[in-house]
Amino acid sequence: MSAAPELGLLRNRTFDELAVGDSAAIERTLTMQDIQLFALQSGDVNPQHIDPAYAASTRFHGVVAHGMWGGALISGVLGTRLPGPGTIYLEQDLRFLKPVRVGDTLQVAVTVAALDPSTRQVLLDCRCVNQHGDCVIEGRARVIAPDERVERPRASLPELRxxxxxxxxxxxxxxxxxxxxxxxxxxxxxxxxxxxxxxxxxxxxxxxxxxxxxxxxxxxxxxxxxxxxxxxxxxxxxxxxxxxxxxxxxxxxxxxxxxxxxxxxxxxxxxxxxxxxxxxxxxxxxxxxxxxxxxxxxxxxxxxxxxxxxxxxxxxxxxxxxxxxxxxxxxxxxxxxxxxxxxxxxxxxxxxxxxxxxxxxxxxxxxxxxxxxxxxxxxxxxxxxxxxxxxxxxxxxxxxxxxxxxxxxxxxxxxxxxxxxxxxxxxxxxxxxxxxxxxxxxxxxxxxxxxxxxxxxxxxxxxxxxxxxxx
Incomplete structure (x- = not known):
């Protein structure tokens, strides 16, 4: 497990400090404001996400989050927790298993699965689990880990509130x-x-x-x-x-x-x-x-x-x-x-x-x-x-x-x-x-x-x- 970051600071993990099995996680509760902000930034104004009346008539019977909202949270863990600042995102595969609804609380975790010393590439397992213990998103990410320590004032997603x-x-x-x-x-x-x-x-x-x-x-x-x-x-x-x-x-x-x-x-x-x-x-x-x-x-x-x-x-x-x-x-x-x-x-x-x-x-x-x-x-x-x-x-x-x-x-x-x-x-x-x-x-x-x-x-x-x- 990686240590929790000190409040107010962002600290990364260099490639040499990583080991298979290291993990980090954040927790986030979905609000309607999250959905609206994501729609504004992405341009995805699918009524399934922003129109409660329309969403009520769909197979999900209500508004659900954009799938990539969870993907963005995974990016947040990679960029702020593990490996942290200086990480270069190379690729990501995701499987969206269940919808995420307003009020759902996700635990978003990444775990080091493999390390390649010749390229400093890191393969990480990614999982988003809701408050009921159901896995809603899973997949793998490949990144290049930083080679220098970084410590900066922290302004990351989990502390937005x-x-x-x-x-x-x-x-x-x-x-x-x-x-x-x-x-x-x-x-x-x-x-x-x-x-x-x-x-x-x-x-x-x-x-x-x-x-x-x-x-x-x-x-x-x-x-x-x-x-x-x-x-x-x-x-x-x-x-x-x-x-x-x-x-x-x-x-x-x-x-x-x-x-x-x-x-x-x-x-x-x-x-x-x-x-x-x-x-x-x-x-x-x-x-x-x-x-x-x-x-x-x-x-x-x-x-x-x-x-x-x-x-x-x-x-x-x-x-x-x-x-x-x-x-x-x-x-x-x-x-x-x-x-x-x-x-x-x-x-x-x-x-x-x-x-x-x-x-x-x-x-x-x-x-x-x-x-x-x-x-x-x-x-x-x-x-x-x-x-x-x-x-x-x-x-x-x-x-x-x-x-x-x-x-x-x-x-x-x-x-x-x-x-x-x-x-x-x-x-x-x-x-x-x-x-x-x-x-x-x-x-x-x-x-x-x-x-x-x-x-x-x-x-x-x-x-x-x-x-x-x-x-």
Whole structure:
């Protein structure tokens, strides 16, 4: 396996550094924008790809990607990962086995199959596999590998989502955090290829020293099937996922690790172990989850809370949720975050409990019970993030139209908002649990590698902060 490239840099592999069996991969989720951009660049405006009404009447019953979109992703791996910059593309054969639809996530992998020292030519097997494990494209590529090392600032396809019009806040966070130094993180039951690969990618990015807490036999099987190398990793062998969660909490309590990361077990299973009365990881505050997000249409990163832990928080619990979010905002450099407490409307309505809570929380802030930020609410989503919407509705507020933190009424609304922004708004995202003695990274099975690494970066930032300022 080739090592994952350092975030922010492109590094190649010269011919002499290659060996049969070396491989590299990227992961990409197809969006309608991808299809439209590919049609614009290629001139292929076949209605099968860009006309949903026509596509619905075809044998595929909907829009599918251009076949060569997958071929372009293979080119991206060859040109940026293996062999990398300086590679000369000679030939490619591809077989298109199944359609790729909007929302499909492809793992695009190339593997060195043969080397010719006399010509520096490299033959590579190429495969694109979707989220169901189905191979949709396969074939072989022949390239000439570079003979000189290249290291350049990275601007490759897999990181496109971080290059938003509103700035590069997430990438700047990663660049900053990597300078702080590696922390030891327990990765709890990473018994699927994505969760295990994410732990290794965070390690290779210089963020964490992973401690894998899981049944050793399962880890070995997953690693073998995915082609991942566990050499040199510390593995805490436990019988099952429940034991993994309990042991990871014990490691955190004893100071053996400074953060926890969810693998392939359920969120409630991990958090039950973390919040158990005898685990020693509770603080005086209610634990809550924060999504740090950035979209092209908003000028700064923002926080959504709570969309993962507290199902229907009480007024007192919402106060802690806000305090935790303000602490995270401070940690990422926002000195006085603007906190919008969301509801369906921006006026107090006695029959809408969310508006009453919002008004009470603002008064708590006025009385100093919540500090460190500026609160306003109730605010509807539009006038919380749009200055134009706030102006149209005659809302005069230091928060309206420029919120740094969005506090949702309950978990369902928060989860819907975050997922909509991620999957339809192409938001870059990361998530973390606060209100515990150590930061906890809660990943979703649908999260890509970038989201998992960004979440680890926030955990690193908080872990270093907790060394001098314990929660």
């Amino acid at each position: 971080l290059e938003t019009a509103g700035g590069d806040g997430v990438r700047r966070l990663l660049d900053h955090v990597r300078k702080l130094g590696v922390i030891r993180m327990a990765v709890v039951h990473p018994c699927t290829a994505p969760s295990l690969a994410a732990a290794l990618a965070a390690r290779d990015a210089g963020l964490i020293e992973p401690v894998l807490v899981a049944p050793r036999a399962k880890l070995d099987a997953v690693a073998a099937q995915a082609g991942l190398d566990l050499t040199g990793l510390r593995i805490e062998d436990v019988p099952h996922s429940h034991a993994a969660a309990a042991h990871a909490a014990e490691l955190a309590r004893n100071g053996a690790v400074e953060a926890l990361m969810k693998g392939s077990l359920h969120t409630d299973e991990l958090m039950s172990a973390v919040l158990a009365s005898d685990a020693g990881l509770r603080t005086k505050r209610r634990a809550s989850h924060c999504f740090l997000m950035q979209v092209a249409t908003y000028p700064r990163p923002f926080i959504i809370t709570d969309a993962a832990i507290n199902i229907a928080p009480t007024l007192e619990q919402k106060a802690d949720i806000i305090r935790n979010a303000i602490d995270l905002a401070h940690a990422i450099g926002v000195e006085c975050p603007r906190v919008a407490i969301l509801a369906a409307v921006e006026t107090v309505n006695p029959v809408m409990p969310a508006t009453l809570d919002a008004a009470a929380l603002c008064k708590m802030a006025d009385r100093g019970q919540i500090s460190g930020g500026v609160l306003d609410g109730p605010l509807a989503f539009d006038n919380a993030v749009s200055p134009a919407a706030a102006q149209i509705k005659d809302i005069v507020s230091p928060v309206a139209g420029q919120a740094d933190i969005l506090v949702v009424p309950d978990l369902e609304s928060g989860n819907l908002l975050a997922k909509q922004l991620e999957f339809m708004g192409q938001a870059a995202s990361a998530g973390i649990v606060l209100g515990t003695r150590v930061p906890v990274v809660l990943t979703s099975r649908a999260d890509g590698e970038e989201a998992r690494i960004a979440s680890c970066a926030i955990a690193v930032l908080l872990a270093h902060r907790y060394r001098t300022t314990p929660p």
